Amino acid sequence: MTTSPRGGGKRPAPVPRVRLVDVAREAGLSKTTVSAALNGTGRLSDAVRLHARETARRLGYRPNASARLLRAGHARLIGYAVREYVDTPWSYMESPYFAQLTSASAQAALAHGYALVLLPTHSARDEWADLPLDAAVMADPLVGDPLVEDFLAARIPVVSDRRVEGRPGAHWVDVDHETAIRGVLDHLEAGGARRIGLVGAHSTSLFYEAGLTAYQAWCRERGFPPLVGLAPHPSTQATRAAIDLLLASPDRPDALFILIEDSPLSILDAIRAHGLRVPEDLLLACVSDDPMAGRTDPPITTLSLRPSEIATVGMELLINALESGDRTPTGRLVETRLEVRGTSRRGGGAEASGPPRTG
Amino acid sequence: MTTSPRGGGKRPAPVPRVRLVDVAREAGLSKTTVSAALNGTGRLSDAVRLHARETARRLGYRPNASARLLRAGHARLIGYAVREYVDTPWSYMESPYFAQLTSASAQAALAHGYALVLLPTHSARDEWADLPLDAAVMADPLVGDPLVEDFLAARIPVVSDRRVEGRPGAHWVDVDHETAIRGVLDHLEAGGARRIGLVGAHSTSLFYEAGLTAYQAWCRERGFPPLVGLAPHPSTQATRAAIDLLLASPDRPDALFILIEDSPLSILDAIRAHGLRVPEDLLLACVSDDPMAGRTDPPITTLSLRPSEIATVGMELLINALESGDRTPTGRLVETRLEVRGTSRRGGGAEASGPPRTG
DNA sequence: TTGAAAGCGGTACCAG
DNA sequence: CTGGTACCGCTTTCAA
Numbered sequence: 001m002t003t004s005p006r007g008g009g010k011r012p013a014p015v016p017r018v019r020l021v022d023v024a025r026e027a028g029l030s031k032t033t034v035s036a037a038l039n040g041t042g043r044l045s046d047a048v049r050l051h052a053r054e055t056a057r058r059l060g061y062r063p064n065a066s067a068r069l070l071r072a073g074h075a076r077l078i079g080y081a082v083r084e085y086v087d088t089p090w091s092y093m094e095s096p097y098f099a100q101l102t103s104a105s106a107q108a109a110l111a112h113g114y115a116l117v118l119l120p121t122h123s124a125r126d127e128w129a130d131l132p133l134d135a136a137v138m139a140d141p142l143v144g145d146p147l148v149e150d151f152l153a154a155r156i157p158v159v160s161d162r163r164v165e166g167r168p169g170a171h172w173v174d175v176d177h178e179t180a181i182r183g184v185l186d187h188l189e190a191g192g193a194r195r196i197g198l199v200g201a202h203s204t205s206l207f208y209e210a211g212l213t214a215y216q217a218w219c220r221e222r223g224f225p226p227l228v229g230l231a232p233h234p235s236t237q238a239t240r241a242a243i244d245l246l247l248a249s250p251d252r253p254d255a256l257f258i259l260i261e262d263s264p265l266s267i268l269d270a271i272r273a274h275g276l277r278v279p280e281d282l283l284l285a286c287v288s289d290d291p292m293a294g295r296t297d298p299p300i301t302t303l304s305l306r307p308s309e310i311a312t313v314g315m316e317l318l319i320n321a322l323e324s325g326d327r328t329p330t331g332r333l334v335e336t337r338l339e340v341r342g343t344s345r346r347g348g349g350a351e352a353s354g355p356p357r358t359g
Numbered sequence: 360m361t362t363s364p365r366g367g368g369k370r371p372a373p374v375p376r377v378r379l380v381d382v383a384r385e386a387g388l389s390k391t392t393v394s395a396a397l398n399g400t401g402r403l404s405d406a407v408r409l410h411a412r413e414t415a416r417r418l419g420y421r422p423n424a425s426a427r428l429l430r431a432g433h434a435r436l437i438g439y440a441v442r443e444y445v446d447t448p449w450s451y452m453e454s455p456y457f458a459q460l461t462s463a464s465a466q467a468a469l470a471h472g473y474a475l476v477l478l479p480t481h482s483a484r485d486e487w488a489d490l491p492l493d494a495a496v497m498a499d500p501l502v503g504d505p506l507v508e509d510f511l512a513a514r515i516p517v518v519s520d521r522r523v524e525g526r527p528g529a530h531w532v533d534v535d536h537e538t539a540i541r542g543v544l545d546h547l548e549a550g551g552a553r554r555i556g557l558v559g560a561h562s563t564s565l566f567y568e569a570g571l572t573a574y575q576a577w578c579r580e581r582g583f584p585p586l587v588g589l590a591p592h593p594s595t596q597a598t599r600a601a602i603d604l605l606l607a608s609p610d611r612p613d614a615l616f617i618l619i620e621d622s623p624l625s626i627l628d629a630i631r632a633h634g635l636r637v638p639e640d641l642l643l644a645c646v647s648d649d650p651m652a653g654r655t656d657p658p659i660t661t662l663s664l665r666p667s668e669i670a671t672v673g674m675e676l677l678i679n680a681l682e683s684g685d686r687t688p689t690g691r692l693v694e695t696r697l698e699v700r701g702t703s704r705r706g707g708g709a710e711a712s713g714p715p716r717t718g
Numbered sequence: 719t720t721g722a723a724a725g726c727g728g729t730a731c732c733a734g
Numbered sequence: 735c736t737g738g739t740a741c742c743g744c745t746t747t748c749a750a
Contacts, residue, residue, distance in 0.1 A: 017514065017727095019727060019728090020727065020728060020729095021727080021728095029736085029737085030736070030737045030738075031727090031728075031729090031737085031738095032729080032730080032731095032736075032737055032738080032739095033735090033736060033737070035728065035729060035730090036729090036730095036736090039729085041729090041730090042730090042735085042736085043735060043736090044735065044736080045735065045736095048735080048736080060512065060514075062488075062513045062514070063488070063727085063728070064429075064491075064726085064727050064728070065434070065488070065489055065490055065491035065492070066425060066428040066429040066432075066434060066491045066726085066727080066728095067429050067726070067727035067728045067729090067742090068489060068727080068728060068729080069425040069428070069429075069489075069491060069728095069742095070423075070425040070426050070428075070429045070726085070727085070728080070742050070743070070744090071727085071728055071729050071730090071741085071742055072728095072729090072742090073425075073742075075424070075425060075490075075491075076489065076490075077476070077490070080477075090462040090463070090465065090466045091462070092462070093452060093458040093459065093461055093462040094455065094458055094459070094462075094650075096453065099452040099453055099458055100452065100453070102452055102477075103449040103450070103451070103452040103453075104449070106449065106477040106479075107449045107479070110478075110479050110486070115476050115477065115478065115486075115487075115490055116476065116477045117436070117474050117475065117476050117477075118439075118461075118465040118474065118475045118476075118477065119469075119474065120465070120466070120469050127469065127474075128474075129421070129422070129424070130424055130427060130428075130435065131424055131434075131435075131436070131474055132423075132424035132425045132428060132434075132491075133424070153419065154419075154421045155376070155419075155421075263650075263651060263654070265624070265651060265654050265655070266654065269654065291453075291622075292622060292624060292651070295622070295624050295625065295628070296624070378743060378744090379743065379744060379745095380743080380744095388720080388721085389720070389721045389722075390721085390722095390743090390744080390745090391720075391721055391722080391723095391745085391746080392719090392720060392721070394744070394745060394746090395720090395745090395746095398745085400745090400746090401719090401720090401746095402719065402720095403719070403720080404719065404720095407719080407720085422743085422744070423742085423743050423744070425742080425743080425744095426726090426742070426743035426744040426745090427743085427744060427745080428726095428744095429726050429727065429728090429742085429743085429744080430725090430726055430743085430744050430745050430746090431726090431744095431745085432726075
C-alpha cells in the first residue's frame with residue numbers, strides 16, 4: 001500500500017486517478033493483459049478477460065484519453081470558427097445560417113467519429129495551439145484569412161464554406177454565387193423590377209464581394225443602374241440603415257435584394273417605415289435560411305444557401321483528406337435554393353412594363 | 360541527414376511531422392534546451408534561445424498537442440451537450456435559448472482558457488470516452504440523466520443548467536422556477552386573467568416539471584382551474600397542437616402562458632387561427648429569449664431565462680471546481696427577467712372583473 | 719548555461 | 735495465452 005493516498009487534510013486531496021497499472025496490480029495481471037482485455041484485442045482466456053474487466057469496473061478505471069491520443073497520433077478533434085463575425089464574437093449562433101452550419105458540422109463530424117471544438121471568431125494562434133486538432137472548419141473566412149494560413153502552415157487541413165485558391169490542405173465548399181445571384185435578379189426582373197437595389201455589407205468576407213461583383217456585372221449587361229447600400233457590418237441596425245439609405249434616395253429602387261441575412265420581420269419593418277407596400281410598391285428577395293421567412297405576411301422570397309448541405313459536403317471532403325493523408329485541395333459547389341414566395345410576386349400576375357431581356 | 364524523408368513516390372508520402380528532437384538535432388542542441396527556448400522557461404543565453412527559435416521557425420515546427428496534454432495532465436477541454444433534444448439531435452441551435460447558452464458557454468470557457476467540445480444530445484459513453492475532457496456542461500439534463508451519471512462516475516465534474524441533487528462533482532445553475540412562474544401568473548392575474556392556460560411539454564426535462572408543479576400549486580391557492588396543454592415534445596407543431604387543444608376546449612382560457620420556447624410569430628398565428636385577438640380576448644406570456652418577441656405586433660410579454668447569464672455563472676462554478684480540485688457540489692440561482700409587453704396589457708388599463716386576491 | 723534521462727499513461731510488438 | 739519492454743513527443747528534474 002505504498003501509494004495509497006492518505007486522506008488526512010481538510011481539503012479532499014486530489015484523488016489520484018486509477019491507472020492501468022493499478023488495475024493490473026490489483027488483478028494480478030500485467031498492463032498488457034488488462035489493456036487487451038478492456039479493448040477486446042489479443043487472445044485472452046475468457047476467465048482472464050472477465051477478471052480484468054471486473055477489476056477495472058470495481059476500481060472505477062477510466063483510460064486516460066490524452067495518453068491514448070498520444071499513442072494513436074490523432075485526437076479526432078476538429079476546430080470550428082466562424083470568421084465573419086470577427087468584431088462581434090459569438091453572436092453568430094443567432095444567425096440561422098450559422099446556427100445550421102454549426103450544428104450540421106458537429107453532426108457530420110460526429111458521424112465520422114470526430115468531435116467539433118468551438119473556437120472564437122478572432123482566434124489567435126495561442127487559442128488553439130494547445131488543442132490537438134486534426135483539422136479545422138473555417139466558416140466564412142476572410143480574404144487571405146490569417147487563421148487559415150496558420151492552420152495550413154501547421155499542416156492542419158482546413159475546409160471552408162467559401163471558395164479558396166487551391167493550396168495544399170485547403171478544401172472548400174461553396175455555392176455558385178454567380179448563378180445564384182443572377183437567378184434572383186432574373187426572377188425580380190421577370191416580376192417587373194427595373195431598378196433593383198442591393199444591400200450588402202462592407203466586410204472582408206468573400207460572400208459579399210462575390211455577391212456585389214455578380215450584381216454589378218448583371219446590371220451592366222442589362223443597362224440597369226447599380227443601386228448599392230453597404231452596411232459597415234452585417235447587423236440588424238446596420239442593415240436597416242443601409243435599407244433606409246437606399247429607400248430614401250431620390251432614385252428609389254423598385255425591388256430590393258438583401259444579401260445580409262437579417263431577421264425577416266426586421267426587414268419588412270424597415271421597408272414599411274418608408275410607407276411602401278410589399279410587393280405592390282417594392283419587390284423583395286432576401287438571402288436567408290430563417291424558417292421564419294416563410295411565415296411572415298407576406299411570406300418572403302428567399303435564396304437559401306443550404307448550410308446543412310454545405311456542412312455535410314465540407315465535412316466529407318475534410319474527412320476524406322484527413323484519412324487518405326492526401327493534401328491536394330478539393331472543392332465542391334452545392335446548389336442554392338430560390339424559394340419564391342409572396343414578396344416577389346405582384347398580385348399573382350406579371351406586371352412587367354416591358355419584356356425581360358433574354359440572354 | 361540520416362532521417363531526411365526522401366520524396367520519391369507519386370503520392371506525397373505522409374510527411375513525418377517535425378518533432379522537437381528534429382529541431383534540436385538541426386540546431387545542434389538538446390531537446391531540453393530547445394523546449395526551454397520555445398517556452399521561455401529556463402535560463403538560456405539569448406544567442407541560444409534565438410538560434411533555437413529560428414531553427415524551429417525555419418523547420419515549421421509545431422509542438423504536438425497530445426504529448427503536451429499527456430504531460431500536463433489536462434486538456435483544457437470541456438464537453439457540451441444539450442440533453443433535452445434527445446430525439447431531435449442538433450436542432451437545438453435554432454432555439455434562441457440554446458443558441459445563446461451555447462455561444463455564451465463557449466465564450467466563457469475560452470475566457471478561462473478552455474475550449475468547448477460539441478457532443479451529440481444522445482451521447483453515449485463511447486462518443487466521449489476517447490476525448491480528453493476535463494469537465495462537461497449538460498444543458499437541460501434529463502431526470503436522473505445517465506450521461507451525467509457517466510461523467511460523475513468518471514470523476515469528470517459537471518455543471519448543468521438545472522438544479523440537481525448535490526453529488527460530488529455535480530454543479531448547477533438554475534433559475535428560481537417557483538418565483539419566476541408565479542411572477543408571470545401574478546402578472547397575468549393582475550391583468551384580469553382568471554383562467555390561465557399553461558402549455559408545457561411531456562418531457563423528462565426538469566424544466567417543464569418544475570413549471571407545471573409551480574403552476575398547479577399557484578392555481579390551487581387561487582382556486583383557479585388548472586388548464587394544461589401538454590405537447591409530446593417541444594416542437595412548433597406540437598406546441599401549436601397543444602395550444603389548439605386548449606383554445607378549442609369548452610372552458611377556454613382567458614390567458615395563455617407558454618412554457619415551450621417557440622417562434623413568437625407561430626404562437627401568435629396559432630391563437631389568431633381561433634379568431635381570438637391578443638390581448639383583447641386572450642392575454643399571452645411566453646417563456647422566450649427570442650429577440651423577435653419584442654418586434655411582433657403586438658410585442659409579446661416574455662419570461663427571459665437569461666441563458667448568457669446562466670452560462671457565465673455555470674462556467675465560473677465549473678472552472679472553480681476544476682482548478683481547486685474541490686468536488687463538493689456548488690450551485691447558484693440566477694434571476695429571470697419578465698419583459699412586460701403588449702400581449703399581457705389590455706388597452707392600457709386594468710379590465711379586471713374582480714379584485715385580484717392577495718396573499 | 720546546457721544536456722541526459724526519467725517519466726506522463728497507454729498500446730503493441732515479440733518473446734516466452 | 736500472457737507479460738516484458740520499447741515506444742508516442744514533450745516537459746522537467748537534476749547533474750555536469
